[in-house]
Amino acid sequence: MLRAEVQVVNVGLPLFADAVREQGRPVEQVDWRIPAGGDLAVVAALTRLYGPASDRVEAANAEVLRRLDGAKPLLTDVLPVRDVVPDAGERTLLHCGPAIGWADVCDPLRRSMRAAVVAEGWADGLDEADRLLGSGGVALEPANEHGMVVPMASAIGPSAPAYVVEDAGSGTRAFAPVGQGPGEVAWFGRETPAAIERLRFLRDVAGPVLAEIVHRNDPLDVFGLAAQGIQMGDDLHLRTQATTNLLVRGWLPDLVEIGGSAGAATARFLAGNHLFYLTIAMAAAKTLTTWAEKVPEASIVTTMARNGTTFGVRLAGSERWSVAAAPPVQEAMYNPGQGPDTSAPDIGDSAVLELVGLGGAAAAGSPAVAAFVGGTMRDARRATEQMAEICVAESSRFTLPAMDFRGTPVGVDVRRVVELGITPKVTTGILHSHDGSGQVGAGVATAPPACFVDALLDLDRRLSG
Amino acid sequence: MLRAEVQVVNVGLPLFADAVREQGRPVEQVDWRIPAGGDLAVVAALTRLYGPASDRVEAANAEVLRRLDGAKPLLTDVLPVRDVVPDAGERTLLHCGPAIGWADVCDPLRRSMRAAVVAEGWADGLDEADRLLGSGGVALEPANEHGMVVPMASAIGPSAPAYVVEDAGSGTRAFAPVGQGPGEVAWFGRETPAAIERLRFLRDVAGPVLAEIVHRNDPLDVFGLAAQGIQMGDDLHLRTQATTNLLVRGWLPDLVEIGGSAGAATARFLAGNHLFYLTIAMAAAKTLTTWAEKVPEASIVTTMARNGTTFGVRLAGSERWSVAAAPPVQEAMYNPGQGPDTSAPDIGDSAVLELVGLGGAAAAGSPAVAAFVGGTMRDARRATEQMAEICVAESSRFTLPAMDFRGTPVGVDVRRVVELGITPKVTTGILHSHDGSGQVGAGVATAPPACFVDALLDLDRRLSG
Numbered sequence: 001m002l003r004a005e006v007q008v009v010n011v012g013l014p015l016f017a018d019a020v021r022e023q024g025r026p027v028e029q030v031d032w033r034i035p036a037g038g039d040l041a042v043v044a045a046l047t048r049l050y051g052p053a054s055d056r057v058e059a060a061n062a063e064v065l066r067r068l069d070g071a072k073p074l075l076t077d078v079l080p081v082r083d084v085v086p087d088a089g090e091r092t093l094l095h096c097g098p099a100i101g102w103a104d105v106c107d108p109l110r111r112s113m114r115a116a117v118v119a120e121g122w123a124d125g126l127d128e129a130d131r132l133l134g135s136g137g138v139a140l141e142p143a144n145e146h147g148m149v150v151p152m153a154s155a156i157g158p159s160a161p162a163y164v165v166e167d168a169g170s171g172t173r174a175f176a177p178v179g180q181g182p183g184e185v186a187w188f189g190r191e192t193p194a195a196i197e198r199l200r201f202l203r204d205v206a207g208p209v210l211a212e213i214v215h216r217n218d219p220l221d222v223f224g225l226a227a228q229g230i231q232m233g234d235d236l237h238l239r240t241q242a243t244t245n246l247l248v249r250g251w252l253p254d255l256v257e258i259g260g261s262a263g264a265a266t267a268r269f270l271a272g273n274h275l276f277y278l279t280i281a282m283a284a285a286k287t288l289t290t291w292a293e294k295v296p297e298a299s300i301v302t303t304m305a306r307n308g309t310t311f312g313v314r315l316a317g318s319e320r321w322s323v324a325a326a327p328p329v330q331e332a333m334y335n336p337g338q339g340p341d342t343s344a345p346d347i348g349d350s351a352v353l354e355l356v357g358l359g360g361a362a363a364a365g366s367p368a369v370a371a372f373v374g375g376t377m378r379d380a381r382r383a384t385e386q387m388a389e390i391c392v393a394e395s396s397r398f399t400l401p402a403m404d405f406r407g408t409p410v411g412v413d414v415r416r417v418v419e420l421g422i423t424p425k426v427t428t429g430i431l432h433s434h435d436g437s438g439q440v441g442a443g444v445a446t447a448p449p450a451c452f453v454d455a456l457l458d459l460d461r462r463l464s465g
Numbered sequence: 466m467l468r469a470e471v472q473v474v475n476v477g478l479p480l481f482a483d484a485v486r487e488q489g490r491p492v493e494q495v496d497w498r499i500p501a502g503g504d505l506a507v508v509a510a511l512t513r514l515y516g517p518a519s520d521r522v523e524a525a526n527a528e529v530l531r532r533l534d535g536a537k538p539l540l541t542d543v544l545p546v547r548d549v550v551p552d553a554g555e556r557t558l559l560h561c562g563p564a565i566g567w568a569d570v571c572d573p574l575r576r577s578m579r580a581a582v583v584a585e586g587w588a589d590g591l592d593e594a595d596r597l598l599g600s601g602g603v604a605l606e607p608a609n610e611h612g613m614v615v616p617m618a619s620a621i622g623p624s625a626p627a628y629v630v631e632d633a634g635s636g637t638r639a640f641a642p643v644g645q646g647p648g649e650v651a652w653f654g655r656e657t658p659a660a661i662e663r664l665r666f667l668r669d670v671a672g673p674v675l676a677e678i679v680h681r682n683d684p685l686d687v688f689g690l691a692a693q694g695i696q697m698g699d700d701l702h703l704r705t706q707a708t709t710n711l712l713v714r715g716w717l718p719d720l721v722e723i724g725g726s727a728g729a730a731t732a733r734f735l736a737g738n739h740l741f742y743l744t745i746a747m748a749a750a751k752t753l754t755t756w757a758e759k760v761p762e763a764s765i766v767t768t769m770a771r772n773g774t775t776f777g778v779r780l781a782g783s784e785r786w787s788v789a790a791a792p793p794v795q796e797a798m799y800n801p802g803q804g805p806d807t808s809a810p811d812i813g814d815s816a817v818l819e820l821v822g823l824g825g826a827a828a829a830g831s832p833a834v835a836a837f838v839g840g841t842m843r844d845a846r847r848a849t850e851q852m853a854e855i856c857v858a859e860s861s862r863f864t865l866p867a868m869d870f871r872g873t874p875v876g877v878d879v880r881r882v883v884e885l886g887i888t889p890k891v892t893t894g895i896l897h898s899h900d901g902s903g904q905v906g907a908g909v910a911t912a913p914p915a916c917f918v919d920a921l922l923d924l925d926r927r928l929s930g
Contacts, residue, residue: 231832232697232707233866242697245710249736252713252720256732259724267721271714367696367866377866401698401832401842402867 035419042418042453045460049299049415053463057415060298064316065393065411067292068300068356071167073174073284074219078211080203082158084175085146091122093155094143096349097307098321102133102140106308106326108153108189108344108431113138115186119199120157126191144305148175149286149349151279152187152429153308160199161207165222165283172291176283178202178210181273188438189344189431201265209266213254220247222284226358227397229277230365230408237350237359238427238442239368240277247277278350285352292316299459300392301412304355304424304447308347308431313451315414315459322454329430331372332443344433346445351426354387357395357408360425360444361387364408365400369427372443377402383425383444384409390416390424418456423447500884507883507918510925514764514880518928522880525763529781530858530876532757533765533821536632538639538749539684543676545668547623549640550611556587558620559608561814562772563786567598567605571773573618573654573809573896578605580651584664585622591656609770613640614751614814616744617652617894618773625664626672630687630748637756641748643667643675646738653903654809654896666730674731678719685712687749691823692862694742695830695873702815702824703892703907704833705742712742743815750817757781764924765857766877769820769889769912773812773896778916780879780924787919794895796837797908809898811910816891819852822860822873825890825909826852829873830865834892837908842867848890848909849874855881855889883921888912 021027036042049057081094088094093116095109105113110133117129117138132138143150150156154177162175180187180202184194214220226236229243236243248270255267270276293302296317303314303321312321326345334343353359363369364377364384373379381402387409388394394407417423423446430441501507514522546559553559558581560574570578575598582594582603597603608615615621619642627640645652645667649659679685691701694708701708713735720732735741758767761782768779768786777788791810799808818824828834829842829849838844846867852874853859859872882888888911895906 242707242710245707245714248714248717249710252717252736253729253732255717256721256724256729259721264718264721267718271717367870370866376869401835404841 036453037421039453042456045457046415046419048460048464049456053460056297056463057299060295060317061300061392061411061413063295064292064298064300064302067170067295068288068410069393069396071170071172071288071291073165073167073222073287075163075214075222075280075283076166076219077164078161078178078207078214079164080158080207081148081156081160081162081175081177084162084164084173085148088141088146088158089139090158091137092139092141093117093157094141094146094148094150095155095307096143096150096153096347097305098310098312098323099142100140100307100309102136104309106344106347107434107436109155109308109347111189111191111436112153112186113140113155115191115196115199116155116157119196119203120159142305144303144349147173147286147290149282149305149352150177151179151282151350152348153189153431154187154348159203161202161210163280163283165280165287166219167287167291170291172287174283174286174290176279176286178207179273179276179279181269182275184438188429190436190438201269205262206266206269209255209258209262212258213251216254222280223397226277226281226284227399230362230398231401233366233368235359235362235366235369235427236281237278237353238372239366240281241274243281244274244277281358282350282352285356285358288356289352297463299414299456301355301414301455304351305349306346306351308344311346311448311451313447313455315455318458318462320458322451322458324448324450327445327448329428329443329445332430332441333372334430334441335439338432338440342432342435342440344431346426346428347431348428350428351424351447354424354426355412357398357410359427360384361391361408361410362398362400363425363427364402372427386422387424389420390422414452414456414459417452418449421449423449423452501918502886504918507922510922511880511884513925513929514921518925521762521928522764525760525782526765526857526876526878528760529757529763529765529767532635532760533753533875534858534861536635536637536753536756538630538632538687538752540628540679540687540745540748541631541684542629543626543643543672543679544629545623545672546613546621546625546627546640546642549627549629549638550613553606553611553623554604555623556602557604557606558582558622559606559611559613559615560620560772561615561618561812562607562770563775563777563788564607565605565772565774567601569774571809571812572899572901574620574773574812576654576656576901577618577651578603578620580656580661580664581620581622584661584668585624607770609768609814612638612751612755614747614770614817615642616644616747616815617813618654618896619652619813624668626667626675628745628748630745630752631684632752632756635756637752639748639751639755641744641751643672644738644741644744646734647740649903653894655901655903666734670727671731671734674723674727677723678716681719687745688862691742691746691749692864695827695863696866698831698833700824700827700831700834700892701746702743702818703837704831705746706739708746709739709742746823747815747817750821750823753821754817762928764879764921766820766879766920769816770814771811771816773809776811776913776916778912778920780920783923783927785923787916787923789913789915792910792913794893794908794910797895797906798837799895799906800904803897803905807897807900807905809896811891811893812896813893815893816889816912819889819891820877822863822875824892825849826856826873826875827863827865828890828892829867837892851887852889854885855887879917879921879924882917883914886914888914888917
């Protein structure tokens with residue numbers, strides 16, 4: 001028998017703590033797991049990246065962070081994709097996520113590609129578009145590799161209108177298409193006549209009107225307005241309602257002065273489109289990551305994108321994609337009659353928002369996001385806190401009233417992701433997996449760990465080489 | 466010496482607890498004060514109203530609450546005041562707060578009255594307007610006694626455009642003027658040419674355009690939209706930004722289609738007016754209180770209004786005003802160079818919002834209000850919790866994400882106010898006390914206890930009679 005009182009702190013497997021507790025003794029349980037699941041090669045890489053290589057990594061990360069948090073992206077223009085991405089070639093579609101061949105493209109993205117081919121006038125109908133795509137008659141390129149990000153199952157032709165967002169200090173530009181709005185739309189994987197007509201409407205009507213409005217005003221401080229939106233319950237990914245409304249009220253006089261049938265049609269489009277700000281915020285986020293990714297030797301993620309088949313990440317300082325299978329969207333709410341069986345995997349480039357302190361990182365301030373992650377604001381706060389565990393800093397521009405005005409987490413460090421086994425959570429929509437009916441729900445996707453492990457090992461190789 | 470350990474619970478004066486604590490003993494302090502400050506007549510009235518008369522009071526309160534929480538006010542029209550308040554007479558100004566004679570009117574309200582007299586064409590200039598008002602040539606009537614509520618230092622002539630808000634179920638209507646917006650405006654106590662011109666603009670340009678927009682749409686569910694705004698940081702009193710933006714985005718297509726110089730001017734007015742929804746919400750609140758005040762024998766407050774000189778309340782079931790001196794706005798933030806010495810007392814009918822679960826009652830959800838009550842969201846939450854102490858129920862329509870989606874407090878019970886010595890907090894703007902320069906800051910006013918005591922004693926007399 002022990003004479004003194006036994007004081008137990010159990011680190012790791014809770015079985016031991018349970019055993020002690022059953023004997024009526026107090027026990028402190030510390031939730032600790034073997035880093036990187038105990039994979040020795042990964043543990044060795046982590047040991048180097050936190051040890052001998054850490055000075056180089058930390059210095060690089062500091063510069064990456066300065067760029068992610070410090071750049072000031074301004075909306076300066078709306079132009080056709082061919083004018084802003086001239087290197088893409090005339091018969092090219094820029095699509096979401098990592099590079100992919102037609103044979104591997106998922107159902108909703110195939111439909112979106114066919115709709116874009118018809119809208120561009122490269123084919124007279126969907127069947128001809130399908131043959132053209134199947135025969136390699138249209139080049140498919142990741143938007144991310146051309147300074148652009150596209151939401152959900154987007155495939156963007158050269159005539160589509162794109163936002164031009166610039167950081168004047170660094171001279172960095174990035175692009176995103178004008179959002180297609182709700183309903184029968186190609187970015188939701190629809191290829192109906194209405195979806196094709198929407199693409200033509202954006203090109204012929206809304207694009208030119210939006211360009212004129214942007215020209216009439218001072219360049220828009222995209223994240224200045226987004227910071228206000230976060231105070232009003234937006235996460236800027238699943239929900240952009242407040243920020244959209246702030247923008248639209250500011251544009252009101254221009255829209256009325258432009259008037260005419262084009263002005264009226266654009267007004268109707270804006271009035272019914274509470275996700276309008278999404279792609280403006282995405283272009284701004286891409287401006288930051290485009291500048292940040294030029295820094296070598298960093299462990300911070302600067303690309304995170306999905307094509308519905310694969311989920312890919314890239315670290316600052318590397319053009320190499322690390323890919324894994326696209327995950328399902330698990331914390332979800334579905335339209336009636338829909339569910340996991342009818343849901344396509346996670347898709348779109350919008351996860352760039354999670355890399356700059358928005359989306360899942362800003363969950364704590366958003367009642368709309370709370371509905372998906374457990375229902376209470378405490379659940380939403382936990383999502384932000386979990387993101388903070390894998391991030392190196394707090395945003396100086398996006399602050400959360402519900403967390404005493406702390407900044408949202410920014411700078412996803414692949415070392416922390418792999419060490420803790422916690423990957424970013426991405427707030428997103430869900431598309432039908434195969435019948436072309438479009439959005440079936442919305443929820444939160446958890447990024448797959450494998451691509452982060454791969455990126456970590458590659459960083460270790462580059463630093464050891 | 467006491468042998469056992471001393472356990473101390475001190476009720477009331479903290480001096481005793483402090484003395485125990487100084488001797489190193491643990492002590493629980495209970496914050497209890499003598500009800501109603503120990504005034505024996507008031508304590509006797511409270512004893513009757515909580516005792517023998519309580520069945521009657523509770524039954525009446527339940528019906529008042531059903532009306533305050535259950536009515537569905539819809540915005541149905543925008544009409545000149547003379548069309549909705551025909552009994553007021555042609556040479557009448559409807560003003561904020563309890564009845565008042567010209568000699569007692571405070572400086573900012575005098576200026577507002579002169580501006581309205583000139584805008585109505587009753588005088589050619591401010592001097593003539595002053596003489597007309599001083600000689601009794603214009604009737605002054607409390608807006609509240611004509612089914613109308615007016616914000617800040619408003620004085621409204623018969624040609625001013627007013628919102629018509631109706632609860633179809635009860636057939637109740639109430640009114641509030643179209644908000645005058647920011648800057649050089651009469652409701653802030655300004656009488657400059659620009660302030661007078663704004664009144665004419667509302668009458669001749671914005672009023673007719675807003676009427677046409679309202680006619681083109683289904684009646685607006687005023688509190689349905691406000692409930693969304695509360696999820697987005699509005700308290701609907703100090704801040705109506707989110708709700709205004711929701712409304713304006715919905716009205717966008719109509720504005721563009723109406724177009725022309727009137728449409729463009731109205732669009733510019735809306736784009737620069739983030740408090741636009743304030744008076745729409747006030748008219749809706751007045752619809753509820755107008756229906757509720759018809760219930761006799763209740764202890765719930767259904768009028769709370771200030772004219773800058775006096776602060777008045779009325780209980781449901783009584784047309785009698787209980788008045789006290791208007792208080793200063795104490796939890797305040799001032800423009801540079803301004804402060805308590807240059808601030809007029811609390812003014813306006815907007816405190817009707819605090820009676821239906823908005824304003825101070827909704828503080829917990831509003832970062833903007835938090836800035837005035839201590840800076841953190843915890844401070845804002847305390848303001849709502851304090852309001853809950855003197856209210857009989859929680860709103861079923863206005864819920865606060867930050868408080869686990871609990872409803873905002875609704876139904877201010879004069880018995881609780883007097884018993885606890887806690888009066889409603891009203892979020893509000895502050896006007897210059899004497900130089901006509903308009904708004905000098907914003908903050909939170911605490912209603913004066915005396916008028917609640919007077920209303921309680923009157924209720925006791927009515928029930929005992």
